[in-house]
Amino acid sequence: MTSTSPAKMRSALTATELKLRRQQRRGAAIRYAVLLVFGLIMLYPLIWLIGASFKTNSEIFSSPSFWPKEPTLDGYINGWQTSTPYTFARFFMNSALIIIPKTIGTAISCVLVAYGFARFEFPGKRILFGTVIATLLLPNVVTRIPQYLLFRDLGWLDSFLPLWVPSAVAGDAFFVFMLIQFLRAIPRDMEEAARVDGANTLQTLVFIVVPMLMPAIISVCLFQFMWTMNDFLGPLIYVSSVENYPVSLALKLSIDTTEAFDWNQILAMSVLTLAPSLLVFFVAQKYFIEGISTGGVKG
Template identity: 50%
Template sequence: MLDALVKKQVRKVILYVILIAVSIVMLYPMLWLFGASFKSNADIHSSIWFMPKSFSAEPYRHGWVTGSEYTMGHYFLNTFKMVIPTVIFTIVSSVLTAYGFARFEFPGKKVLFSLLIATMLLPVIILRIPQYVMWGWFRVLDTYTPLVLPHLFASDGVFVFLLIQFFRSIPKDLDEAAKIDGCSRINTLIRILVPVIKPGIVSIGLFSFMWSMNDFIGPLIYISSVKKYPVTIALRMSMDATGNGYDENQIIAMSVISLIPSIIVFALGQKQFVEGLTTGSLKG
């Protein structure tokens, strides 16, 4: 009995040691990024250790100013002008579309659902040229419209599919009970179903926020004015802007700042996010 208990404790210790080692390996790039933001350029290349020899806030101060006529704060504001409507449109359109597929019967439902699944398998890159031509016809290039408006029409099929699984896990008896109490379809959705699928909504909101914050190709294609650049393009523009090289510590410092909104949003919705993923995987 004692030997079995000792073996169990040894296995547990070994497991924790392995998990800690793997965690350090996984997290070290983030630690290095944060530490390198306080280093000098020479210090960055002299050692792979993340701790700087001497801390300096100069990379943050000079990096925030940038080499253009706009500060990094201006580019952050541009990013939020694009990200916030994208998240709102994604949540609203995905919820309504998923509600329709999960709760209503209509002609062509199976065909439309098959097309929805097909869009999840379609490489985004093959749509770039047709979409660019289409937005050119609408004369909305060099605006945020091509980056924001598609999300008003549930263009992210994976989010719709995820919410459909949440709706299907809710008994339709709730809908019937709400109908008897005088609730309309939209009131049933807002007051009864949305609170139940809150973990799924938070999950797609987090994904949408992080994907929009990190989007580089979209703004690069559609935005041509420096004044309208988001942070992702501004960071790239800061690299070798003059042709005489660039300060790596400043780019790293601004990269750290650009991660802060995503980290904050994820921290606020972490519980709902994990619950949404596990519930969707188990009930889907």
């Protein structure tokens, strides 16, 4: 016989196929290993932070391991008390008092405005939409000083109003932009049907658009929660008395007032400061990823 038998050919093929598959598997294994090691290096500071918050002060700077040799809650107990007349409970309360009204105001105003832009024609719309993009790129640093003077003249300093009010009038252009992007992707059939049935535009918004837009609205709320929780400069400028401090300012205060060697207190309070954001992120991460991929995000 001059030609090879079909059976032989098949086995030859599977041999090269096997080789190829082995190569692919090796490639994937290498990629996984690199990603894993790299990820570990990236996340190790956070892992270390959690471990170190349970360490004694003498141990913190003596070994790079995250595992505490003599676990202690001292950092949490003493850190929580702070050197002020207030405990961290008060500061978390203040943070909540800033975040909740701000987030609600943001969600309502941004939905109304995005609906206006995405579903209506009106005079000056193009220019106004242009200002949304311009505001998106406008550095806050250039408006901060007159804003401060404005709030001072209104008598709003050392209250939460300067932190709430700009957001309650759709001041965060990024969210308006993100919601418009989402709205453009939603077909209008349902809304038009509702209008034919006699619903006015507000009813259409509340009963038809909002339910469909819910994932995007949740994204907006989550981002606003996260950013407000992390915001430092806003409270630093506007909130001056310790009783009104949110956690970000309280943490800075702990650094400034804690005795030089009480590291575990500061680390423990850092963990608590990060905990709400981490928790929310892990519970709702799909909304973050969606929000980011649609609107693009800072951070």
